[in-house]
Amino acid sequence: MTNLPSPPRRATCAACLRAQSACICHWVRPLSSRADLLILQHPLEVRNAKNSARLLHLCLGGSRLEVGEAFDAAALHALLYAGGRVPLLLYPETPGDAAAPTPDPVLMAQPERLRLVVLDATWRKSRKMLYVNPELQHLPRVALHDVPASAYRIRKAHAAHQLSTLEAAALALAQLEGDAAACRPLLQAFDGFVQQQAALFSRLNPS
Numbered sequence: 513m514t515n516l517p518s519p520p521r522r523a524t525c526a527a528c529l530r531a532q533s534a535c536i537c538h539w540v541r542p543l544s545s546r547a548d549l550l551i552l553q554h555p556l557e558v559r560n561a562k563n564s565a566r567l568l569h570l571c572l573g574g575s576r577l578e579v580g581e582a583f584d585a586a587a588l589h590a591l592l593y594a595g596g597r598v599p600l601l602l603y604p605e606t607p608g609d610a611a612a613p614t615p616d617p618v619l620m621a622q623p624e625r626l627r628l629v630v631l632d633a634t635w636r637k638s639r640k641m642l643y644v645n646p647e648l649q650h651l652p653r654v655a656l657h658d659v660p661a662s663a664y665r666i667r668k669a670h671a672a673h674q675l676s677t678l679e680a681a682a683l684a685l686a687q688l689e690g691d692a693a694a695c696r697p698l699l700q701a702f703d704g705f706v707q708q709q710a711a712l713f714s715r716l717n718p719s
Contacts, residue, residue: 528566529558534712539704540570541697547623547688548597549575549681552583552648554633554641561712564678565632567705571698581637582644589647597627601651602684603642615652623688628654630684632677656683678702 525535549572557563558579569577578591592599598619605612619625629651631638642648656675675683679702682695 527570530561534561534708536567536705536708537570539567539701539708541701542573543571543697544573545623545685545689545694547685548595548627549685550591550599550627550629551575551577551677551681552629552631552641553577553579554581554631554637555579556634556637557632562709563632564676564702564705565630567701568678568681568698571701577632581641585645585647588645592627592629592647592651594627596625598625599627599629599651600654600688601629601631601648602654602656602680603631603638604655605653606639612649612651612653615654620688626688628681628684628688630677630681654684654688656680657687676702678705 523532524530525532525537528536530536549568551565551569553565557565565577569575576591583591598616600615601612629648631641631648633641678698682698682702686692686695
């Protein structure tokens with residue numbers, strides 16, 4: 513019996529990790545922020561075509577994106593406190609959890625000393641990440657104020673205010689820096705990304 517040759521692998525972009533035909537690098541809008549950004553991405557999100565965290569990481573110079581669910585405690589501690597930054601977790605207060613410490617108002621006025629920590633996962637998976645990484649549970653938390661409706665129409669949400677990882681991080685960084693305009697380049701990049709993904713989905717699933 514003759515072995516059939518394996519189909520050729522699609523060429524992949526080394527930066528965004530997508531097929532070159534679906535590359536999103538042209539939506540990257542390079543910018544910097546005074547607050548640092550650490551993205552902890554669940555492994556199931558890495559190859560998800562609708563995921564926005566990679567675009568966020570590519571846009572924001574100096575950000576870090578680490579993939580995992582249960583992180584080594586020492587490695588996670590080093591990531592959280594690298595460079596002497598103070599980590600804050602972007603996560604709502606959840607019923608049944610021990611109360612997280614209150615952010616220091618003096619530090620909150622100094623974004624250059626802060627590191628925003630974002631969990632890139634579904635709600636259920638983010639709860640698991642929080643549970644299996646106790647150090648994350650003990651971080652002061654950041655809550656978003658005046659949350660607009662999400663533009664994330666390519667992924668189902670249970671409520672209009674449930675945002676993509678990119679949208680949530682962009683709004684949180686703008687909030688920390690006291691500059692509403694700071695998040696606009698990220699949100700513009702996100703709009704282009706969403707339009708591209710919606711067009712690709714329409715071509716693959718014609719009505």
